[in-house]
Amino acid sequence: MTATRPAPVPTPEASPSSRRRLPAVLAVAVSAALVVSWFGAADPTTWLLETVWVMAGLPLAILTRRRFPLSGLLCGLLAAHALVLVVGGHYTYAEVPAGDWVRDRLGWDRNPYDRLGHFAQGFVPAVLVRELLVRTSPLRGSRWLAPLTVCACLAFSAVFELLEWLAAVTGGHAADAFLGTQGDVWDTQWDMFCALIGATCALLLLSRVHDRALVRLGVDRPAGAS
Template identity: 45%
Template sequence: MFTLRQHGFHLSLLVVFALTWGWSAWQPLHPDDWLLENYLVFAALPVILISTHAFPLSKVSYTLITLFMCLHLVGSHYTYAEVPFGFTLQEWIGAERNMYDRLVHFSFGLLLAYPVREILVRMAGLHGFWAYFFPVDMTFALSSIYEIIEWLAARTVSPELGIAYLGSQGDIWDAQKDMLLAGLGSIVAMLVVLALNRWRSANALGDIRNSLSVPAHD
């Protein structure tokens, strides 16, 4: 039975997401690109909401997922190549392009590797080294799948809209760099999780060593 006490935290995240989505939908810089960027949001949100009953995740995972989706909505409002904060990042690091899309791809790994790890640990029973390796592996895989989806979507729309959607800004290696940043973000996330687990339990490193050995009865 639904109670505010049980689901108040989840409702607060949903409100944050809804407000961000409403802002992003209000007079976006390029409405056609906004719609294209939001197709995955429209597909992902029902899955997340339905799964909260069948397979609820931790509050940490839902917070990280919400934060990533909000970052994506900001990109959809302006297009990734024209987000104002991206130009600020460009000035800070002396880059030759708007860096917001690089930030979001890095955040894809940084913020979503933990929810992926939680799912793998609970459903596949992963432990030790494999509970850190496979979230990184999955992040690289999901990032490459997203780049393929971007390519296919860009092919089906007008050239101008496709260029805005890809956000490559003339970089022929844009997709590869995006995948690399997503992977690096996931590695950072898993190192943080490892450090926290090491702090909480002295057996964390021993569990990693044990997971790399072949059982004697195998």
């Protein structure tokens, strides 16, 4: 008698309704964090400069959610990045307590939260750029997708550094908290390098996960796409 193999147990996936609720839940959480971060902010001007990206990006994502819904993976990453910005805006990047703890524990010379922020500035936009290119451009499935995604993230990082330069020129010492250089003359180069590492890590670690998230969203990608 041939033994009958048990039927495989299907892997549970998030229901369509729960996937639809996720962006709304994340939007409420980010909005609440933004409001809370405003109270007792170390430097109101720095708070505004650091969180303006959240205040601009969140309404844009909400207004376009029906015409151009984002994958669940990207929504989660954008929310996490928003929280990084909100915390940095509340304390200023050089004074974030968690960064001070890491600095003291490891014997470093500076608070590393600024480096984390610029790593995220490459990591999260890499997934955003990749999703936009896959869904709207002929680069879908192309080997140029990954390198051009990294180039776009570096370009965004360079634009941000130019904005910091403009803030330093117009604000003088008043912009020190926003710049967060902590006395490092190579801070600009380090910031862009961290963004480069972040973008590269995102593509290496999340490309396949992102592909599956796009399929769940209804975007089919060719086999062998990078």
